[in-house]
Structure formats: C-alpha cells, structure tokens
Amino acid sequence: MRDINLPLPVARVVLRPIYRVTLNERMPWRLQRLLLDIGSRAQPLPAGTRVHKLRLGGRPAERITAGSESQRGAADAAGGAVLYLHGGGYAVGSLATHRSLAARLAHETGCTVYVLDYRLAPEHPFPAGLDDAEMAFLELVESVGYRPDRIALAGDSAGGGLSLATAQRLIAQHGHTPAALGLIAPWTDPNRIPERDRDLVISKPWSRACAAAYLGGGDSTDPGYAPLTGELHGLPPTYVQVDKSELLHTQCVDFVADLRAAGAHVRFTETQGLWHVAQLQAALVAPAAAALTELAEFLREAIQPVSKRDLG
Template identity: 35%
Template sequence: MSTVPSVTPISWQSRIVHLLVRARMRPHAHAPIDPSWVRTEMGRPRAARRWMARSTGAAMESRPAGEGWPGGEVVSWPGHEPGAPVLLYLHGGGYIACSPETHRPLVSSLVRRLRGRAFVPRYRLAPEHPFPAALHDAMAAYRYLLDIEHIAPTQIVIAGDSAGGGLALALALAIRDEQWPHPAGLVAFCPWTDLAATGGSLEENTERCAMFAGETIRRAARFYVGDADPTLPLISPLYGDYRGLPPMLVHASEDEVLRDDAIRVAEAARRDGVEVELQLWPHVPHVWQFFAAVLPEARASLAATTRFVLARM
C-alpha cells in the first residue's frame, strides 16, 4: 500500500475553513438526527454551491430516470474526447441526505481536471429506503453506463465521498460478485466503510473532527442499516473480500472521526492484493475536496486524484 506522508505546512485557508465548518456543524454533532432537517441544511448555501460549480466551466445536464438509470445528473467538460475518463460518482450525505445538486462543486472540479464526464445518480435515501436500495440504484447506474451509454469499463472509474465512498466500494464488491466487467479504478474520499462503528478514531477524534462526533456516526448508521447486519460487506465494505478488485485511491483527514474507516479498508484491500494509494491530510474537515475554489489542500487532493485516474486509462 502506498501511503503518502501528510501534507505540511497547514495552509492559512485550511485553518479558516476548519473553523467555519466547525462553527456550523459541531453544535449539532450530539443531537438526535432528523433526516428531513439534515436534507434542508446540507443543501445550503445554495448560491455559493452554484457559483463554485459554474466557475469550473463544466456543463451540467439533468437526466431523468429511464432505461435503468435511476435519475441524476451528467457533468461534462465541453469538447471532451470520446476516450476521456468517465466517473460514476456517488455522492455522500450519510445515506440520508444530499444529491447530485449538492455535489456539483466537487464533481465539476474533478471533471474540469479530467476533461471528461461524470454520471451522478440520484440514488434512493434512507430511512424511507434503507439498504439495499442505494446499492441497487448504484448497480443500475453502472449497468446503464455499460449497456446504454456503451462506455468501455476500462474508461470508467467509480468514485464517491463519505457514504458515497463506502457505496462506491460496496458497488465494486457487487460488480465482482456478479462477474460484471470491472471498472478501471476506485476513488474514495473520506469513505464511511464500517457502519458497525468499531473504528478507534470515532472516540479518538470525536472532539477534533470539525463536523461529527463518534455518536453522530452511530446514530446515522441505523437509518441505512435498518434490520440488517451492519457487518455485511455490501453495507460495510470494510468487511469485504477485495481480491480481484481494481486499484484504489483513498484520501481522508487525520482529524476526522472516519479516519480509521479509510485506513482499515485500505489495509484490508492491500492484504487481498489490491494496489492502494492512501493519503491522510492534517487539519482539514471531512470531504474538504468540496472547497477547491479556496483551499490549497483540496486542489492538491483533486490533482492527486486526477493523476491516479489518468494513469488507469
């Protein structure tokens, strides 16, 4: 496993972003979770998100459900080449919130760097739709790329952040189990890989994390897991068998409560013979890649991701 040392020194922009995110998120870290409230709050500030997405120059197209596609968005770089990289990007949000629209800044930043396209499905959310609804929608989206868009699997990289990062890894396990063609690679930003909530960083970083406490993660997991076993690999890919999977890139914050979810899944994949690039970043919030417009650490993470994806093509 390739583990790149933490980036130092910490930028002044990171210190400011960390404080702002903490001021907004930490007051709610120990409170009961209301999914409807989270959906409203995590969609803000809408004007800033629209500005960050538009500033990348990428084009966004809403694509309704049909032909197996569960609905969502396609983000494209104008004039992209036919053989350019294609991301199947699975948004985060704890399986209970967020959407292709909330993740436009992050996805469009990646698309601009890759000069390619990203398909961002609107998978069903818990608690109305617990496991396996999100996984089934992600599987349908992958088949849509293969069967309807006729994109070669060697051109596809599956990516995601937080819950979407865990879902991306679960999708890769399902693709292997179904004996479908493998994608070229996997990218996971701050992935949530253990819904049984056994990572030591849930306690170690519960006061350092800018967004969550360990209890936040435990409470959120119940919405998606429902009555299922949280250690099922297609729920918690930490417990999966990674033999035969494509190369992986994993980025996480040293300070977040999900740090050990990233480290342990990278170690598990390496033990199973998968090529893994793991990098931990100091003093950045969970899924700091959102802030590429202002944060050097976000731009560095996306640049490393771009190199990883292009090397797989």
Template identity: 40%
Template sequence: MTTEQATTEQATTEQATTTQAATENDPLKDLYTDWSEILATTEGLTVRLFRSIFDEWHQPTAEPTDVTYEEGVVGGVPGIWCRPVGSDAGQVLLYTHGGGFSVGSASSHRKLAAHVAKALGVQSFVLDYRLAPEHPHPAGLEDAVSVFHGLVDSGISPQAITTIGDSAGGNLAVATALALKERGGPLPGAVIAFSPWLDMENKGVTLETNDATDALITRGLLEGMIAGVLGDSVDPTTPLANPLYADFTGFPRLYITAGSVESLLDNATRLHDLATAARVDSTLSIGEGQQHVYPFNAGRTRAADDEIAAVAAWYAR
C-alpha cells in the same frame, strides 16, 4: 506534498501527506461548525429539515469554470451530468454523494464532482440514489449498480467507468465494485473514495482520538445514520454494507484520501491495509490538518486543489 512508495509483487502502495498552510481559511470547517451548532440546539429536527441543512454542502466549493450541467436519468436513476468543456465523453465518473445514506444529493455535490471531472478530463454523473430511512440498504447500492449497467448499455466501456464517492458515497463507490465482482460481471476500471465511511459497527479508534478535532462527525451522529440505513434486519458486518469485511481479491485499482484530524480517518487506513493485503494497487493520501471530505474546498484552498490534482495524476498514470 511528500510521497512514500512501497511495492509488492502485484500491488503498488503509495502514501502521501498534503499540508494546508496554518494561515489558510477553511470554509468547510466553518460550515461543519455551523451545522454542529444547529444540530445540537434544534429540537424536533425533521428529516426534511435535516436534508435541507446538508444540501448546503456545496457552499465551500467554488463554482468550476467551463463546465455545463444537465439533469438526466441513467439506468432508471436520476442525477446530474457534469460535462467539462473538451472532456472525454467516453470516460465517466459514477459519483455517489455522501451524507450518511440519508442526506445529501446530486445538487449538493455537483460542484465537487465537476472539479474532479474537469481535472481528470472526463464527465461525471452524480446519482440521486434512494435515501434511508425510507429506502434502507441495499437500495442505494442497487441504484449505483443500475447506473453502472446503464452506462455500459449506452456504450461506455466498463474499464472507462470509475466509481467515486465521498463519506457514505465512498462506501457505495467501493461496494458497487464489490457487488459487481460478486455477481461475476465486468468491473469499473478504478475506484476513488474521499473520506469513506465504511465501519457500520462504529468501532473505529479515531472516533475517539480525533473526536476533539473533527468539526462534524460524532459517534452519536453515526449511530443514528446506521440505524436508518441498516435498521434491525441488516447485520453491520455484511460486506456490501461494511466493506471492511469484504474480500478485495481482484478489486480495481483504488485511490483513498482522508483528513488527518477527522474521526473517520481509520476507515480510510483500514481500507487501504485490506486492499494492499489483497495485492490491490491502492494509494492512500492523508491531508494533514484536513477535515472530512476536504476536497469540498475545491477552488478555495490549496490543500483541496492539490489533492484533486494528485487524483488527476493518479488517474492518468
């Protein structure tokens, strides 16, 4: 891994590239390729079946050792606690799963959340927030905010909470901090976004340039998910729905990662540029040759394990 650092008066910007060996298998890419085939050839795919398919997201992830799981409710929102042995119960990752706001679950993401929690020496709560289209924006965001307040009410310091998520969950991790800032309350100590999906206008340039190399994401797939979460009533430039239109002044320190071949790459780079311009301590890590949310390969590929180790080093800084 190589790291280049640039420092402004009030912000530190780091850019890193993680390279996966050409001969290394990529279980996540294999899963995405299979999903894409199913989506392209299955007629009349119901919401229930669509969600069932995406609950396989955990399959590329090795089961982490020395972690216990417990179902729970925080702030009125159900989810799964990931508790690594010996972890600091006073430090919590508030994990919002990906899935276009409409699929995915705490179960599909518990192993990934546990790998990150174990590396950081903390505990993680993975939300089962309300999903679109039954519950459009801002239902998922309000659930994440409720969990944040529930953790604080239980005695966890706001600064000891990190909002973290992948894809649409990365959007929610960022938007949760923005919503708390907008309301004038305490903020989380940090935000982590894996391959965040932020652009509700579907205008990203890498939707075109990386279309041939991304094994899952297409403009059409995103269009359907945008329609589900925003409907006809929410403007796609609403900052809490599309953080690319947000004011990041006073935002917590931020870690962003994405794969170099994924179609949502420029969501990550644009977020980093916006945060840096607002003098936020922002770190951007690009996994060379990696797919969407490549840390899902935790325990299976060196690229994923190295990236999680980099997050842990950043967290401990």
C-alpha cells in the same frame, strides 16, 4: 467566480459551527438535507461547466462535462467516465451538495462525470442505495456504451463505502471490474464505532444515527452494508484520501492495509490540517483543491492509460 484561498484556521472557524448545527442527530433528516443544499450555494462551479440532468438506473442524475462541445465529444469518444456517489451518511447529501466537487473532477480528468441521486435512508434503507448504484453503472455500460474498464467509481465518506460495495457486486455478479476506485475518507464499515466523540464535521452520535437509519431492519454482517468485510481480492487500482484528524482515519488505515494484503494496487494519502471531505471546499481552500487534483490525476490515468503508441 474565481477560487479563493482561505487560511486553514479561518476555514475551520467558519465551518465548525455550520457542521455542528447541520449534521445533528436531533435534527430531522429532511431539515439536514435542506440546510446542506442551501450551504452548497457557496461552492461555485468552474467556468465552462455544463450540467445536464437525466435519469440513470431509474434515478435522477447529472451528467457533468467541461469544455466546448467538440472537446466534450472527444472525451466521450475516448470512452472514459466517472460515476460519483456522494457522501452524507447514506441519509443526507444530494446532487447539489456535490456538484462543485464533481465539476472539478470533470475539468481535471477530462472525462464525463455522472453524479447519482441514489435513494437515501431512513426512507430507503440498505440495500436501496447499493441497488441504485449497481443499476446506474450497468446502464452506463449497456445503454450509454462505456466499457466497464473505462468507468471509475468515486465517492466520499458513505459514498466511498458505497463505491466499494458497488465494485464488489459488479465484479461478483456481472464480471465488470471498474477502471479504478477513488475514495475520499470512505466509510467502509458502519458497524465500527468511532474512537472519539467528533471531528470538525461529524460526531459519533450523528454517525451512529446514520448507520442505524441505513441498516433499517437489515443484516449488519452483510458485506454490502459493511464492504470492508467483503471480498477485497480482484479490486481495481484504488486511491484513498483521508485527513489524520478524522473519525474515519483509523478505519481508512485499516482498509488500506487490508487492500494491500489482498494484493490490490493502492495509493494512500494522509493530509494534516484539513477535515472530513474538505475536497468539497476545494474552491475555497487551496490544500483541499490540491488533494482533489491528485485524485483527478489518478482517475484520469486509470480511465485513459497512456499507451506506448501515445508516447511515440
């Protein structure tokens, strides 16, 4: 199936009622998950995508690659991979909902993309998801054989916050610094209450329900739960994307400012006219596809930097 390019106003009209019905704090989590999985069928995979199911860090996962077997082997031999952590407020989202986005990253980075089905709240509150992400990264290093500095962590919304928390834990506890962080509208502090009631995708009541479900009986001051409050020194190159219309826009702006103050190399893109994690609809909306391509280029350059020898 070829990409199409819906005009942004049309896409917004189509998506608004879908998200308002699906991401609703009054709806059971299991039903939200089911509806999102069903809706993901409208997000096609690029031609030539290969999806291999496996277990990673003790959890179900998918290994997504692009191109022929020989091309795939060359990419693996180069030692580059992306570990992608999906969004969904730590309570919804799945391998299915983010398979199309991850597949596009695999095609555009030329690297293998691993998508992790980490445990979700409220059944498995913090730090279950963080523990799963940590173990997945360590397995890629210790069992699969990737170098830590050739594995990028990427994620959207809650998955972006989880990527940051995972990087902080890997650096502090294992001495592993990932190649890069690729963060789409990262939710880095669930304690912060949005300034507005909603954007096109998420609402304040739904986000507060997610934050409470994820915290469970934990400590809200734990930097693993709110990584914006954690150690930002020593993080790898980081790319943050967010749309100006999002509830998380202000939080992302503050996060980028804190990263720069900590001396991190940061790239920051603010789009206008998209919506929260519009990159999920990259096959349907050209500006979302362009944003995802920029993220893929950043990750590719961080994972497989061009050497002087390569340049001749």
